[in-house]
Amino acid sequence: MASGNQQRTGAAGQADSLLEHYRPIDGVVDEMVDAAGNPRPLWKPFIASLEALGPEKLVKRFARADQYLRDAGVYYRVYDKAGANEREWPLAHVPLLIEEKEWSAISAGLIQRADLFEKIAADIYGPNRLVEGGLLPPGLIASSPEYLRPLAGTVPAGGHYLHFCAFELGRGPDGRWWVLGDRMQAPSGAGFALENRVATTRALSELYGELHVHRLAGFFRRFRDALNTTAAASRGRVAILTPGPLNETYYEHAYIARYLGIMLLEGEDLTVSNGRLMVRTVAGLVPISVLWRRMDAAFADPLELRPDSQIGTPGLVEAVRQGAVTAVNGLGTGLLETRALLAFLPQIHKELGGEELLLPSVATWWCGQGAERAHVLANLDRMVIGPALSTRLAFEDDGASVLGAALSEEERAALAMRIEVEGGDFVGQEAVTLSTTPVYVDGRLEPRPASLRVYLARTPNGWTVMPGGFARVGFSLDPTAIAMQRGGQAADVWVVSDKPVERETLFPRESEGFDRTVPGSLPSRAAENLTWLGRYIERAEDTARILRAYHVRLAETSDPAMPLLAELRGYLDPIGIDVADPVPQGLLDMLDSAVYSAGQIRDRFSPDGWLALKDLSKTLHLFETTVSRGDDATRAMTVILRKLAGFSGLLHENMYRFTGWRFLEIGRRLERGIQMARMLTRLTRADAPEGALDMMLEIGDSVMTHRRQYPVQAGRRTVIDLLALDPLNPRSIFFQVERLKEEIGLLPTEGSGGHMSPAAKEVLRLNTALAIKEPSDMTTQALGELAEEIGGLYNSLAKAYFG
Secondary structure: OOOOOOOOOOOOOOOOOOOOOOOOOOOEEEOOEOOOOEEEEEHHHHHHHHHHHHHHHHHHHHHHHHHHHHHOOEEEEEEEEEEEEEEOOEEHHHHHHHHHHHHHHHHHHHHHHHHHHHHHHHOOOOOHHHHOOOOHHHHHHHOOOOOOOOHHOOOHHHHHOOOOOEEEEOOOOOEEEEEEEEEEOOOOOOHHHHHHHHHHHHHHHHHHHHHOOOOOOHHHHHHHHHHHHHHOOOOOOOEOOOOOOOOHHHHHHHHHHHHHHHHHHHHHHEEOOOEEEEEEEOOEEEEEEEEEEEEOOHHOOOOOOOOOOOOOOOOOHHHHHHHEEEEHHHHHHHHHOHHHHHHHHHHHHHHHOOOOOOOEEEOOOEOOHHHHHHHHHHHHEEEEEEOOOOOOOOOOOOOEEEEEHHHOOOHHHHHHHHHHHHHEEEEEEEEEOOOOOEEOOOOOEEEEEEEEEEEEEEEEEEEEEEEOOOOEEOOOOOHHOOOOOHEEEEEEEEEOHHHHHOOOOOOOOOOOOOOOOOOOOEHHHHHHHHHHHHHHHHHHHHHHHHHHHHHHHHHHHHHOOOOOHHHHHHHHHHOOOOOOOOOOOHHHHHEEEEEEEEHHOOHOOOOHHHHHHHHHHHHHHHHHHEEEEEEHHHHHHHHHHHHHHHHOOOOHHHHHHHHHHHHHHHHHHHHHHHHHHHHHHHHHHOOOOOOOHHHHHHEEEEEEEEEEEHHOOOOOOHHHHHHHHHOOOOOHHHHHHHHHHHHHHHHOOOOOOOOOOOOHHHHHHHHHOOOOOOOHHHHHHHHHHHHHHHHHHHHHOOOOHOO
């Protein structure tokens, strides 16, 4: 007989089985185990594989997934009382498993539903037979802020209102899947689903391969190809419209744009010219004929929709009316998310000749009708009461919905009175009991409520369904705490086949042709941000070199009053660099500005580049509180310079030599030329302090080169020759001007008739003048004027390309 303190042994023969403490909740379906706690057949091999890994390896595997998400910079912006802040993507490491057969049934039900919503949208913005026939209350439509009157009577280009949809599903106590909500406005999360898949497979690669999990890439390839085909038919481009970096899901917008090779634009990038939607690029206006919008429609056009919108494009509605652009999804389709609409779907579907809905909606009653209102009042304890026009789900806390059972007797009476008087403003929905799925907590599995978000995309062959999507999982057993804004988690969804599945990728098959993107599609805003990214990085490097030179001498002499150090302070103070701080705030601001500029163009930034930049920023902010003056600050600046060099090298070696790279390079060369000219002006004066020339060589990273080039001690002429006029020194002013001449000369020159652009002429003049200079010509005044002339090149570029 075993002793009383002997550990229990799990099915895999090891102590403390993952399922030993797993207990399904009474009356709630669990995805992994049945009511008796026995693993479902689909999950048995998965559980066995997890247990074979053991707790220590599992923790390391899951940490690997989390590290991938951090390295990739995956975040979700959360808005609360403290304001907006970026939150690391909360991955629930255990995927939700669904059998292929069950998924086929889900897919059929969602395709049926998407077709139904397409018909409803076409009727609401068309003949309005549903309202005329009494199937939809006219007040419910007319009072909705999502009903866009300027679009009434508009038939969208291509004939379809819906192109990309998402549906929120939950499994009820009866084991059936129910539709909890419909996402037609601008469905989010598809990019996060991809990142969930990558992170989860990093942790559980063997299991992923063994279980025959359907891949996601084919879904995105088919949708991308459909968008490109539509755009090519009207000789335009495809673009994704984002509200910008402050949007809660901006990371996803940038990720999808990069993944699919589609331009990511903001409203200010677009203009309507002669009825066509155009993007401002450095090569001029380029037509956009397919716009995948990721912003609410009401903000898309301040001219005809919300006049207070600062993120839209004036004239966009007119372009849609003219059929000049296909909006994905159509403007006004947010109306289809209205919570009260769920109450009318079954009858509408029946009236339109459809059979019974394969996937029913969560039971919903609109209180604007007598019988329905009476039913809600009689069953208040079993209802969630919320705004009729809300687009939030029944289990989400929208700040206005209440659970009847949670109210006091007085609160319930007051609510009932409001429903009696203002019935049309309310809906009652059956309180949702979501199924649970396992999460890994402290070495064991525990059940948590979950909902499932599934995506559909329109292709020339009809709707295609993403074989997975992602599950929102609660941190606790509270079903209202699974929303991402409330702190929920996200799990990958594996659709598992009993046979090998096709290994689909985003790449076309060998038998298919391909199109190379036409050059010149760099939006002006992106070009400006790339230029400033280059400038801020170079400015930070120059400042770090000066600070290192300062602290080296401070450590040697311990005399801040030393004339040379006073000279540096006199240079740095006016530009906001206070050397009293080992890591000055001005330097932090420069790097923060670089991160901000890069954040504006995340779709054009590689994950490695972003990781290197964030690591650089993190290191500098850490030094802010841990570094002291003198030798400590010297070492810190050396670390920063090394990381800056690594970041610059990463961009230089890996970034495609296209227009975007040219603007980044131009920004770097402009700033290096300006800063070098200014420092030479300061440190090569006749009355400069002792040691100024040696310091200049040190700041210019040219000490060894000077020793090899000039068999004499550093003098003003040799320093000027090396750092201002040497064509082979990558730190010299002349080298920067040469590079500027080359890169500016390769920029697009719309409307120039083959002639040089004003900026190209200006830099050529500057280059020619500098090429014939002698060190004796480079007086202090001449160097100061040179810095101004190089700075003036930016103004010419901005006028030509950033306006």
